[in-house]
Amino acid sequence: MKRAGLGAAEAIGLPAAGALSLLLAWQFVVPAAGVPAYILPTPLSVLQHLVGDWRFLLSNALPTWVEAALGFLLGNGGAVLLASAFTFSRRLQSAYFPVILLFNTIPVLALAPIIILIFGLGLLPKVIIAALICFFPTLVNTVRGLSLVSASELDLMHVLSASWWETFWHLRVPRSIPLLFASLRIAATTSVIGAVVGEWIGSNQGLGAVIIQATFNYQAERLFGAVIIAALSGLAFFGVVTFAERALLKRNLGVA
């Protein structure tokens, strides 16, 4: 029997080989099975298209990035502010937290047309959809993180005559940071989804618009290219947030 655990070469090599085998199967099995290229193009032709069509894809990725980034900032910023307000006032939390949680059960896909209806066809409705999709997980996680304090920690702060703000800043905020970043990492990818969904409904530019138009025009390679760019964008956002978390932990807490 082999012992548990893989060497470094295998740990990297095996997933790469796995992915490569699937791509190869796609490249050769799909055309052999008679699926036409306008339905499901081969990986190589998608790659070819990505290289040849990069100007078009990039010019459409830019608005999606802007919407996702603004939505990320707005949604998470709003969530952190509201979570802080809820921590400040239990009454406020009792009054509004359940309503907001109920509101969260509405699927964003169902909400998107309403937002387009209210805010029109510009940049704003996409930002709002991206913000909404980030908002709820961050709100719930931050409210939880800010309340993760023990009775003796609160006693300590009281004995030291700490103000509400000092207790918040020196005790609650550091305690909530890991949970906050957990939801920020999720929001990094979902904000891109929100922006794309917003572009599906009322837009003539952006990756979402490209996806819809390419679908209707049977431009399968362009469709796949746009999907790949959208996925990579989410991954890049995720990377930025992870990097920011590492940097913050190193600077302020000394440990990662």
Add this chain to the structure above:
Amino acid sequence: MPNEARAGAAPEPTPAIAATGLTIGHRLADGAASPVLRGLDLSVARGEFLAILGPSGCGKSTLLRVIADLLPPLEGEIAVLGRTPSEARRRRNVGFVFQDATLLPWRTVRQNVELPLQVGRGSVERRVAQTSSGDWLDLVGLSAYAERYPSQLSGGQRQRVAIARALQSEPDILLMDEPFGALDEITRERLNDELLAVWRRTRATIIFVTHSIMEAVYLGQRVLVLAADPGRVQALVDITRLKDVEGRCRREASDVVEMAAHLRTLLQEGAAAR
């Protein structure tokens, strides 16, 4: 500082703690009082080391909470250095060492000790920082660990940090709620010796709650023995005669062992009477 000068120039014999007819306990949700300890009369002199010994539920921790302004008294009077507990707290007269060290895990040892300097900026009337965190860490023997994190320390070391943090605001009264309860016997005895050294150095009044008879005898100048159900004073025993000028005694000395046996009898009588 005029405040400091006045406090230094007036050797008036205000006791550290003066309680008369003090009833303490919790107030239930409907406003009804649920007392755990009734009608306590107690005076603790400045610089005294008082050990409080008693079973669970006798109100010994509750008494510390009332002195520290963590809980209002139900009835009676309590004065801390002649002031209300709330005033004393805002003057940083009182330091508290909890049963669990309550260190903030994202702060280094030094940063934990410096916490009292960073909070209470708006409300604390008497601010002192004549002694640096390094000196307090020196006093509890942890200077080499200043840049470590609490998770890298042993239980005994964490309680030392908690003591250094309580001393950082230079309190006149140090309240300790079973601080060594979770430690092994050897570590506990070493920390008892270190605590006596801290007491001699700082001349603070220490009120030390424990359920260990030996710890109470070894540390205290007086031992307040409480009984539970209902909480009441069983005895207040002066044991200063067992101690040398530095406040120390030998645990195996016959008079110390006898005193421990005497306190055990008192505790048993308190438990039998209910």
